[in-house]
Amino acid sequence: MTQATTQTETKAEGFEPRIVAFVCNWCTYAGADLAGTSRLQYAPHVRIVKLPCTGRIDPLFILKAYEGGADAVLVSGCHPGDCHYTSGNYHARRRWTIFRRLLSLAGVEEGRLFFSWVSAAEGQKFADLINDVTAQVKAAGPFKHNPARRQAW
Amino acid sequence: MVANINEIQSAAAALLNEGKVKLVLGYRVRGNDRVPAFVTQADQVGCLAYDSACTQNLAAYLRKGEVRSRMPLAVVARPEVMRSLMLLTAESQIAEGQVTVLAVDEQGFHGVLDLAGTAKLLNEQYARIAPDSSLMEQLAKIEAMTPQERSAFWSEQFEPCTRCYACRAACPGCFCERCIVEMNTPQWISTAAESHGNFAWHMIRAFHQAGRCVECGACQDACPQGIPLMLLNHFIAREVEREFDARNGYDPQAEPVIGSWKQDDKQEYIR
Amino acid sequence: MKTLEATKLADLAAALTAAGYRVIAPCQRGDQVHLECYQAGKTLRADVIPVNSAKDALFPRSEVIGRYRFEGNEFETVPVAPQAGKTVLLAVRPCDAAALAPLDAVFNWDYKDEFYNAHRDATTVVALACTAADDQCFCTSVGGSPDSTANADAVLRPADGGKRFILESLTDKGQAIAAAGQAVLTEGQAQADPPAQVAPAFDSAAVTAWAKDGFDSPLWKELSLACMGCGACAYTCPTCHCFDIQDEATRREGVRLRNWDACGFGLFTKHAGGHNPRHDQASRWRQRVMHKFAYFPERFEMLACTGCGRCGRLCGNGMSIREVCSQIEQAAQAGVK
């Protein structure tokens, strides 16, 4: 109990989560650009890996990010119907639907994997999303039970 | 042994005698084991056996060059193996004319079929194969655990994995020329038989079964270390059916489940 | 005579653990028995042949053999010493103990393997004489026996109809075990149970002789038809010792790993340019048999097979080296090349 309390305290104070985001070039990356041009301030913990389309996102990317110790992974692309490549996001969605369930079964807890649609026009949504994800991960603390994490060699 | 084993043997002999196939892939008895039999001469059919202990999925041999070179061939196939043949047809690994089916189940032999006939039989007789109830119970238990407990559970299960890939070798669906785990530029999955590599391997192996696994159980049977792979396979098959209303290995023309889409696929988890 | 009640095998393991040993013992895992590190609460099973061999303790499936660090464009290596703690292989079968001879030989051949030897030196072998065998056992066909004490520092012999074990110490290391386990051992008399009957399966000399000229035999294709090319046999084999060197690194540091590898894999001999001298499963199975029954005897005057039968017992595709060797012997007798 004492230990648990100490952990809560440390995570409240000094925990700076590492969040890896996989985003598509045409919608979410552009939405992030718009957040920038609109000077919307948001939490600085997310690092974006840009792909042409969410369809390009292999589940291996997500595993790799966890393996490297990401506290959370965020995946974001064009809204259904808006895919620059017409259907990449639909393909991606099917993959995610199964893969997230599999990860959940394997012990990746709720709040470590986020999915969203952010269009090029949704700068505010992007900023809100980043803030919300960051706040959730901060509240949850470091991803201690990450089953994919590389153990120290 | 099934009662009408003689009928399997004589059907196999007839196919070989008539030159319709060059090889019959079946099972034989070796002590307490059931092992594959590769029968090329009609006078060898006496070794062919079938009972419920014949769990190996012989459809896996259809990727092996030494076996493919003996096409057209016949396969002794229980319903799950027939489903594998449907998957292999849908994924353009085999075609009508290359494979003849000697259909069996626990009751016995049900005749010689081509792939189209096999599809018909499957959909008429075996449209619903009830999953193992103990599997469902175990899954329910795991799903009731906290994430931490699940994480610990799987790390305990994957721990003895030596990465011998017997699971992959036994699976008819694992027909890649080179498995993703063997790709090394870049090496997504560590080949060291340690926690993270084992986790990634088992996650990706299971995921690559999405929309494809026919739940024959061959991978788990083949695993020397007793890893409960069917828990993952059944889970994925259940989710695929629940989310996309798809059941694997019934339609030789099926579009891949992962690789097709519907506009109204559920997405309540995407904000 | 030191004896141990059959029910107290786990107590012995606990005592040895308390004495600072890493105890590798046959532990219940699900419905299988694995040779793995004993921990309090685990059930030990001396009545079942474990699915895996003991070699993991001496030649781990993955071992760090090198380290390095990055700093900008700078690179430095970090010396790595073998992590070899005091280990006891408790109640391993004579066929597992027998496997130490070929392993010792190959790891001290043209190069003395620092890592293997460190593990080996720190290891004490407490063999368990077999009083039962199954239809895959064939130690007697490859020069072993169910009660062999070869390479063992001590031996546990089932006695009085399996009620207890007799512990015989054969070396100083074995004495140390007896000393460390004193609290759970009893001084007394017991009648050793008769060893298992392992019927000979084939004549290994005939296999070796046939293999000398058998490289190009068409028989390999037929013998290996069922093999699907996994590593289950090699990884459960007590003598198979092939490995692969892999580097894994982050941007800050990296390790060089020695991971098990197996000749059954198609990629095992695949060249970077795409050519594969062992282009089919037949040539890979030939290698497996030849290595154990021809090349190894040629180099070390011993077979690299101890007849444990694991490969046949565990193969998901029905391959068995025991059966293959019998078929080779029959072919040899029939004069088939």
Added chain:
Amino acid sequence: MARIGVFICHCGENIGRTVDCAAVAQESAKLPGVVVSLDYKYMCSDPGQQMIKNAIAEQKLTGVVVAACSPRMHETTFRRAAAEAGLNPYLLEMANLREHCSWVHEDRPIATGKAVDLVRVMVEKVKRNRALYPIQVNVEPTAMVVGGGIAGIQAALDIAAGGKKVILVEKSPSIGGHMARLSETFPTLDCSQCILTPRMVEAASHPNITLMTYSEVEAVDGFIGNFEVTIRKKARYVDPAKCTGCGSCYTKCPQKKIPSEFDALLGKRSAIYTPFPQAVPNKPVIDAEHCTMLTKGKCGVCKKICPRDAINYEDKDELVKVKVGAIVLATGFELWDHSKYGEYGGGRLVDVIDGFQFERLASASGPTAGEIRRPSDGQVPHTVVFIQCCGSRDEKQGMAYCSKICCMYTAKHAMLYRHKVHDGRAVVFYMDIRAAGKGYDEFTRRAIESDGAEYVRGRVSRIYRRADGKLIVRGADTLAGRPVSIEADLVVLADAVVPRKGGEKLAQMCGVGYDTNGFYSEAHPKLRPVETAAAGVFLAGACQAPKDIPDTVAQASACAAKVLGLFAAPKLEREPIVARVNQNLCVHCRACINTCPYGATQDREIKDRQGNVVKVVAEVNEGLCQGCGTCVAICRSNAIDLDGFTDEQIFAEIATLE
């Protein structure tokens, strides 16, 4: 060995204010493989670019990272600079320090730390970039224009004038679109048909233009320069080659009471008909839904009467495939359905009409021959209430946006009414008057000041019909601050401009995006207003957003300029971001072939020297591939990779974030 140059831009104060650029340059210099790391006030300026070019030459750089603004802004600029210095442009990547860092974070140390991360990720990526070379594709120098309104006609005429072939596809029997239905046009009040019909005729007779009326686009395959379009030519039941347009058939057709779409349902037409007298082509079609010969097999009058035997009741829809190099979408708009407004009668009050209905009433060729007579009883209305913003600027029930043209046409309607009914009273309810445009404000002022339209600022809350037939319009005059109630004979609603129903389908066929309202999305709201996300597909007119005629014509001409630019060279250079199959690894499971939205992954037979098929694999047609990478992620053995976003590059990026 990689030799990477890193160039940090201050973007004036834009980056420099929150990111310590010098510190980022210093940190970047320590990264493995980085041989030069510099910061500068404006990297995109000439001296900035020169700095990069010099470093490429002097340091023999193998890769460059420019850490500046978004790559969407200046990637092309810097890649061109790299190319000029002899470095393959695809060996340059940008780290987005402005939009993704300095503009969104205020804390200087934090922003600086993140900036270092962003640079490091790109350094690791660029080390693994390969030189790529533009893909050349043939261009079929024929354009297809979808929609035969003024936008489509203008685009087609301009492209044709440029010497290139055009196929103009129109779904109704005649080109002309909405403009043909208007009475007069603002702000000059010249007769709409008088200015439009010559254009229609010109389009029909131009040797470079093929008209395909009564036709719809069924499928679009292919890609820029090489579209293959399937067009459904609907059955006309009249052979246009034989028909002279004499009109005997529709004069004699017994089915005469079909509401005319052209007349906004106020007039009637026959079952065999041309929509309006000046239709182009002036050849009738049979409306299969209403023709008794086609529905019941009884009648056959038109066939008997036709002197040229042009009637063919057996006519069938025909699918025509055409190859075109570019597509102009000019599908126009329709009016929002005001029946959603229960307070305005919910569409049940016949004397509450929309703008098009008023246009037809005012048109000399309309059902009332230009006299303003209300639909219910044909009486001349003495009080007409015009309500602007009906469905526009209404997030709750209607559309959130301003429909742009309603202020102007309502002013025009009020004027036309006052010109025709001199003693009539025209009352206009408005929220604001938006009359930006040449001569527009003067026009609305004229309506108010010279033509006596009464403008009431405020919303109408309710319209109902009194027993005597009067429409009672209740609302508020927000300037006077009092409720108003007007007894009207006719109410004209300025319904919101909305895109054509079903336009999404065409957009999806073409790979064009559309917004939540259904308007087609341009590639960039400011700088690429006529292009779309789908290369080779352009937008003209109100399908993109509400527009008046001059704006529509301007955009249509802009489309023509784009199309002619595309057709100027026989080959087109495309971004080399395409997928590639490693044929040694491919096992031909066909997952990628099923997956590709463009049909770019195809079967490929590998043959030995004797011509025997050794194996079949997947292959990517780089002309068709758009580089989305969906096939790459679907491939279980990663036998496909995507140039520019290879597994190796992405792996390195993720690994760098550890």
